[in-house]
Amino acid sequence: MVKDLFMFAGFNENSQIVWFKIIYSKEPGSLSLITDFLEKENAFIMFGHLDNITQKTGEYSVFTELKKDIDPEKFARKIESLEVVSGVEYGISKYGMIYSVDFPLNVIGVRGVMARALTIVDIIKTLNESVPHAEGLLTISGLKGGIHAAKYFKSIMPLNDNNFADVLAELYRAVGWGILEIECDPETCEGKIIVKDSFIADVYGASDQPVCAFMSGYFAGYLTEYFGKNISVREVSCKATGKKVCEHIISLAPSGSSQEYQTRGEPR
Amino acid sequence: MIKQPNVILGNDELLVTMGRKGDILGLFYPRRDHAQHVEESVACIHTGEKLLWTNDNDWHSIQNYIEDTNIVSTKLYHDSGIRISILDLVHPDVPALIRRFKVQSQKKISGKFFYYSNFNVGETSKKNSGFCDADARLLVQYWQNYYIGIRSLPEFTEWQIGKAMDTIWWTNSKYDMEDGKLQRNKEDIGNINNAAGWDLELEADGANEFVILMGAASSRSLLYKRMHELSKLPLEYIFEKTREHWVMWLAKKQVLKMPGLEGQNNLRQELFSAYNRSLLMLYLLNDREYGSFVAAPEFDSNFEKCGGYGFCWSRDTSEVVLALKHSGYPEYCDRFFKWCIRTQLPDGSWFQRYWLNGDIAPSWGNFDYSTQIDETGSTLYAMDVYYRILEGLKKVEFLEEVWVSVLRAAEYLMKRTKSGIHESCMDLWETYYGIFTYTNASIYAGLMGASHLAEENGEAGLARRWKKRAEFIKQATIDRFWLPEGYFAKGIINGKLDKTIDASILGSYIPFGMLSPKDPVEKDMILFLMENIQKKLSVPINQGYGIKRYENDSYIDGNPWIVTTLWLSEAMFALALDLPNEKDEKYDENVKKMTSEGIKCLKWALAGATSTGLLPEQVDKSTGKPAWAIPLGWSGSLMLDNILLLDKLCRRKVGNSAEG
Numbered sequence: 001m002v003k004d005l006f007m008f009a010g011f012n013e014n015s016q017i018v019w020f021k022i023i024y025s026k027e028p029g030s031l032s033l034i035t036d037f038l039e040k041e042n043a044f045i046m047f048g049h050l051d052n053i054t055q056k057t058g059e060y061s062v063f064t065e066l067k068k069d070i071d072p073e074k075f076a077r078k079i080e081s082l083e084v085v086s087g088v089e090y091g092i093s094k095y096g097m098i099y100s101v102d103f104p105l106n107v108i109g110v111r112g113v114m115a116r117a118l119t120i121v122d123i124i125k126t127l128n129e130s131v132p133h134a135e136g137l138l139t140i141s142g143l144k145g146g147i148h149a150a151k152y153f154k155s156i157m158p159l160n161d162n163n164f165a166d167v168l169a170e171l172y173r174a175v176g177w178g179i180l181e182i183e184c185d186p187e188t189c190e191g192k193i194i195v196k197d198s199f200i201a202d203v204y205g206a207s208d209q210p211v212c213a214f215m216s217g218y219f220a221g222y223l224t225e226y227f228g229k230n231i232s233v234r235e236v237s238c239k240a241t242g243k244k245v246c247e248h249i250i251s252l253a254p255s256g257s258s259q260e261y262q263t264r265g266e267p268r
Numbered sequence: 269m270i271k272q273p274n275v276i277l278g279n280d281e282l283l284v285t286m287g288r289k290g291d292i293l294g295l296f297y298p299r300r301d302h303a304q305h306v307e308e309s310v311a312c313i314h315t316g317e318k319l320l321w322t323n324d325n326d327w328h329s330i331q332n333y334i335e336d337t338n339i340v341s342t343k344l345y346h347d348s349g350i351r352i353s354i355l356d357l358v359h360p361d362v363p364a365l366i367r368r369f370k371v372q373s374q375k376k377i378s379g380k381f382f383y384y385s386n387f388n389v390g391e392t393s394k395k396n397s398g399f400c401d402a403d404a405r406l407l408v409q410y411w412q413n414y415y416i417g418i419r420s421l422p423e424f425t426e427w428q429i430g431k432a433m434d435t436i437w438w439t440n441s442k443y444d445m446e447d448g449k450l451q452r453n454k455e456d457i458g459n460i461n462n463a464a465g466w467d468l469e470l471e472a473d474g475a476n477e478f479v480i481l482m483g484a485a486s487s488r489s490l491l492y493k494r495m496h497e498l499s500k501l502p503l504e505y506i507f508e509k510t511r512e513h514w515v516m517w518l519a520k521k522q523v524l525k526m527p528g529l530e531g532q533n534n535l536r537q538e539l540f541s542a543y544n545r546s547l548l549m550l551y552l553l554n555d556r557e558y559g560s561f562v563a564a565p566e567f568d569s570n571f572e573k574c575g576g577y578g579f580c581w582s583r584d585t586s587e588v589v590l591a592l593k594h595s596g597y598p599e600y601c602d603r604f605f606k607w608c609i610r611t612q613l614p615d616g617s618w619f620q621r622y623w624l625n626g627d628i629a630p631s632w633g634n635f636d637y638s639t640q641i642d643e644t645g646s647t648l649y650a651m652d653v654y655y656r657i658l659e660g661l662k663k664v665e666f667l668e669e670v671w672v673s674v675l676r677a678a679e680y681l682m683k684r685t686k687s688g689i690h691e692s693c694m695d696l697w698e699t700y701y702g703i704f705t706y707t708n709a710s711i712y713a714g715l716m717g718a719s720h721l722a723e724e725n726g727e728a729g730l731a732r733r734w735k736k737r738a739e740f741i742k743q744a745t746i747d748r749f750w751l752p753e754g755y756f757a758k759g760i761i762n763g764k765l766d767k768t769i770d771a772s773i774l775g776s777y778i779p780f781g782m783l784s785p786k787d788p789v790e791k792d793m794i795l796f797l798m799e800n801i802q803k804k805l806s807v808p809i810n811q812g813y814g815i816k817r818y819e820n821d822s823y824i825d826g827n828p829w830i831v832t833t834l835w836l837s838e839a840m841f842a843l844a845l846d847l848p849n850e851k852d853e854k855y856d857e858n859v860k861k862m863t864s865e866g867i868k869c870l871k872w873a874l875a876g877a878t879s880t881g882l883l884p885e886q887v888d889k890s891t892g893k894p895a896w897a898i899p900l901g902w903s904g905s906l907m908l909d910n911i912l913l914l915d916k917l918c919r920r921k922v923g924n925s926a927e928g
Contacts, residue, residue: 132393133433133459140437213435220437230438253438255451 015065016092017046018072019101022060022079023053023087030084034060037082041075042067049101057086061101063093107175109152117176117199124200124214139217146221154225161186164226168219177215184250189227193219195246201239210238216248223250230255270568272898274331275880276549277338277356280556282363282484285565288331288879290342290354290367291323292385293567297363297414297484300555300562301578301624303391304569305416305484307432308461311369313350313468314380314448322352333880335541337514338548339507340880349374359506360513364483364498366506370475377470382445383418383480386432386461390414391569398429398462399455406495407462414484415491419499421479424464426450432461479503517551518544522596524915527922535871542874543911545881546904547595550588553901555624559603561585562624564885564897571630573824575698577897579621579629582608583643583696583710584902586650587779591905593657594912601654605666608647609673616680617644620694633694637701641684641693645710648677649780652717655724671725678718678734681711685737688744695759696772697817704759706772708745712738713780742782754796758818769804770818771832773797778839785846798839802865805832810892812872824896827886830873834906837869841913845920863917870910873903883907 024030031050038045043064051059066075072090080088091101105112127134153159153167165182172180178198184191195201195215204211212235220233230253237247271293273285278296285294292309296302312321320326322344331342342354353370371381389396390411398409407418407427428450430439437443441463444450450465468476481498485491498506524543529536553561566578585604592600611626613619620633620640633639651670658666684691690711695704715738722731749757749765756773758766774797776782783790806813807828814828815836844862849855876887876894883903884894 136431136434136437139435140433140440143437143443216435217437232436232438234435253436 012065014068015044016068016070016072016094017063017096018043018066018075019061019063019091019093020076020079021089021101022062022085024058024060024082024084025086026052026056026058027084031058031060033082033084034079037079038062038064041078043075108149108171109156110148112175117203121200121203124211125204128211135213138213139220142214142217142219143221143224146218146223147225148221149218150222150225159226168222178246184223186227189223189229189231189250189252191250193233193248193250195248198239198246201246204240206242207238207240209241210235210246211240212238212246212248215246219248219250229253270573272567272884272894272896273565273882274878274898275333275340275342275882276552276565276899277340277358277365278552279358279360279363282358282365283552283565284356284358284365285567286340286342286356287323288342289323289327289329289344290331290340290356292365294565295365295416295482295484296565297416298486299557299624300553301566301580303389303414304566304578305387305389305391305414307386307388307393309385309387309482310383311352311354311480312382312384312445313352313371313377314382314445315348315350315377316379316448319382319445320346320348320350331879333545333548334511336518336544336548337511338552339510339514350377355507357507357510359498360510362483362494362498363485364481364494366498366503367480367482368503369478369480371468371470371478372473372475373470374473376472376474377468379468380445380448381466381468381476381478382450382463383420383424383465383478384441384445384461384463385409385418386442387416389416393432393459395458396460397455397457398460400427400429400452400462402427402452402454404492404496406492407464408488408491409460409462410488413486415486415488417481417483417485417491417495418462418464419481419483419495420464420466421481421499421503422466424466426465427452428463429453429456430461430463431456432459434459514548518547520596521547522594522912524911526915526918528918532867535867538874539870539911539914541881542877542883542907543595546883546907547592547597549882549899549904550592550600550901550908553588553899553904554600556603558624558626559600559605559607560622560624560626561588561604561901563621563902564900567897574896575632576630577900580607580624581621581643582611582618583640583646584905586646587909588901588905590650590653591908591912593654595908598657601650605651605654605670608651609670612673612676616676616678617641618647618677619643620698632698636684637692638694640696640698640707641681641690642696642704642707642710644677644680645707645712645714645780648674648681648714649710649717652720655721667721667725671721674718674721675730678715678722678730681715681718682734682737685711685741688740689748689760690741697823699823700759700761700766702759702761702766704772705745705749705756706770706775707759708741708749709776709780709782712741712745712782715741716781745776745782750793753800754793755800756797768819769800771801771805771815771829771835772817774801774832774835774839778835778842785843786848791843791847794839794843798836798843801836807889809887809889810872810875812868812875814872814876814887814889815869816889824886825889827889827895829886830876830883830900830903831885831906833869834873834903834910837866837873838906838910838913840866840869841910841917844917845913859917863914866910866914870907870914873907 046063048062053059076088076090169180172178179196181194200212216233216235223231232251232253233248235248237243239246274288275286277284281298283296283300294304295306310323328345340356344352351372355368387409389409396411400407405423428441428444430441441461483495526536560580562578564577589600589604620631621629623629689703715734719731719735758768758770777794785791805815815832816828840862844859878894882899885897885900886895888895
């Protein structure tokens with residue numbers, strides 16, 4: 001998941017934001033030694049993250065605010081001189097932007113990026129305005145992402161009927177795409193997904209048509225990969241059209257020659 | 269997304285462009301410029317667990333032509349031990365592509381072989397219609413009177429016609445293959461795609477063969493009949509017939525000897541191959557019905573990064589047909605000049621570019637200030653060059669045929685050069701408006717040609733008038749554009765003399781002959797400008813150097829071009845032949861130097877070709893790989909000219925009086 005992130009709102013010209021990645025031996029009290037040292041040296045700890053590398057060593061990534069006149073290199077070497085510390089890396093966030101200790105970001109097993117919601121919605125809008133079959137194109141783009149997500153989760157954990165929905169909801173929340181309420185019967189593969197605060201609908205602006213085809217596709221890809229059956233997901237209600245929340249209906253994809261008509265409006 | 273081909277094949281009605289992994293990028297029928305019916309067409313294998321698309325990065329490929337033919341062999345190797353050999357050929361008489369896939373695997377496979385296509389029949393994704401006739405085992409997609417069909421040997425056992433880009437994604441043939449079986453939907457309309465499938469049962473080290481027949485027709489019944497008849501013919505028979513067709517066509521060529529080059533590390537053989545490949549490539553760019561040529565098979569039809577190449581420029585084509593004539597194929601001149609007569613504008617000029625049928629093409633040269641006057645000069649000049657080569661009755665008939673066109677074109681040039689240099693227009697690179705050395709030289713050559721034709725036609729008065737103007741243009745160009753630094757300025761842009769060195773100033777010597785090496789002063793001018801071009805426009809890459817168009821060129825990264833490099837080498841070879849023989853050491857030294865420098869340029873151009881030997885427009889200045897338009901007809905024609913001149917030089921060197 002996205003980790004080691006810090007957003008520094010504001011900018012203090014008398015200080016500098018410096019992160020340290022500290023490899024330490026996991027003896028009792030060793031972490032306290034490090035934090036005590038930082039405090040003593042007036043390094044204001046803004047955010048910290050612990051990672052257990054092995055049973056004996058740990059990694060402590062910490063964002064600090066240091067006075068401008070402190071040399072981060074020397075400071076890093078001071079930390080390194082602590083008995084419990086075996087290695088220190090550091091970096092400077094010169095302008096207080098979003099910064100990650102580990103570059104590049106990793107999101108569900110592959111490289112990730114951060115973007116403003118509007119950046120992505122601008123792409124979606126441009127497609128909707130200029131490209132034929134934009135809705136289909138966005139559905140298929142989302143589909144690929146959803147398939148990848150389910151494949152990834154299956155590879156790292158036992159994905160089952162009890163957790164497949166929770167995993168998807170947690171992912172959406174973590175990457176800031178929306179808050180999900182999922183009802184889906186694994187027996188019938190039918191149900192619905194309510195998306196609150198969909199990042200697309202929230203910033204798209206008013207629209208006559210639902211605008212979250214990318215998400216429908218993502219859900220379809222995720223569920224298709226999980227169930228091993230073709231799943232249709234379509235957005236029947238969208239916040240961009242004035243509804244309270246976005247709602248996506250889940251069903252088994254129809255088969256047979258009249259499949260198109262079953263998914264579009266009234267049956268003929 | 270713009271994709272460049274690595275290979276092309278076809279016949280008179282069909283032109284196919286392919287990527288290096290045998291993926292079809294373009295299928296043009298019935299003309300080379302329209303309509304392009306394919307968005308994507310590629311094979312894939314379902315291993316029983318997953319799909320392997322044959323154009324994925326996981327495959328390594330080796331692609332080449334079968335020698336002296338437009339038949340293509342592509343070999344694909346996958347890390348998993350699967351190997352696919354693809355043989356692609358287009359039947360010489362009917363618009364049908366035949367693709368034989370031989371699939372081998374080191375491990376046992378129980379899966380599927382799929383062939384997927386996303387056709388945009390009629391060059392549109394709208395209002396297409398597709399169906400699978402399960403009885404005839406024929407997949408068909410059509411739009412108006414364009415029909416594309418797929419049949420196979422053995423017959424496919426499953427299929428899908430689905431929506432290519434729709435929210436009902438599960439009907440999409442591309443996704444339908446994921447689970448290893450197709451839904452067998454029989455018909456659909458709109459933006460659709462299709463797939464055909466076969467069982468693939470391979471023992472370890474076993475092999476399976478699948479032959480795909482992809483045909484085009486103007487009606488449903490013709491397509492059915494064509495595909496039915498084709499499927500009855502043994503592949504070996506079609507292969508032999510196709511091979512024979514190309515070998516026979518090549519047999520008409522002017523034979524090269526290149527004596528004296530035997531010792532140069534395969535150079536002789538490489539040049540023979542490049543000569544044949546350029547001829548075979550130009551065949552495929554030509555429209556047999558109209559006589560026109562596309563500059564290159566279109567690869568940017570949306571004009572995303574350029575103005576497109578799938579049109580006919582009379583400048584490029586004039587050079588192409590003359591090169592073909594010199595190579596032993598005079599018929600291309602005949603047909604092209606007929607096309608020119610038909611397409612000449614009412615004011616006597618030729619338009620920037622045309623569709624192959626002669627219709628005006630999309631253009632940024634619609635006005636007097638934005639037209640390219642050099643196209644009129646080049647065309648007129650080419651007519652005279654052709655006339656000079658002709659003999660006997662043919663000569664008389666040609667003059668009779670083109671005379672009115674010559675008269676109109678020459679008067680157009682007169683109208684636009686009253687001050688001795690041309691009025692403002694667009695340059696040959698389609699980048700600047702102004703007055704240019706190259707354009708003036710082309711007008712000079714056009715008017716000199718017209719003057720000769722007038723004289724031959726008994727119009728001495730006109731001949732004198734046009735010649736006088738041509739000489740006036742030559743003098744004015746030298747007076748106003750020649751720089752003390754030893755080269756021509758590019759021209760006048762925004763009212764100011766632009767001293768940028770531009771490789772097109774070579775046009776003052778080759779092809780337009782405004783400067784003559786027989787005149788000592790002009791000979792020195794030619795030498796100076798060649799030296800300056802080498803000095804200022806050389807880009808080192810591929811163990812040599814290529815010539816870029818001009819200083820600060822920003823089009824597609826300012827790469828070196830094959831055209832400009834071969835232009836320089838052609839000038840070197842021509843000069844080596846044209847230098848007055850003063851029978852001294854210096855003469856020998858100069859000829860030797862010109863020849864060896866020219867050969868370096870030729871080698872550089874060959875190093876920048878595709879793995880199949882096709883010459884691109886440019887060579888990437890960082891990677892040395894072929895760049896942008898592939899193949900470019902103009903590059904091919906310059907390769908022919910260069911090789912023929914080098915052949916002449918070699919023959920002369922060994923004292924062979926039969927110089928061709």
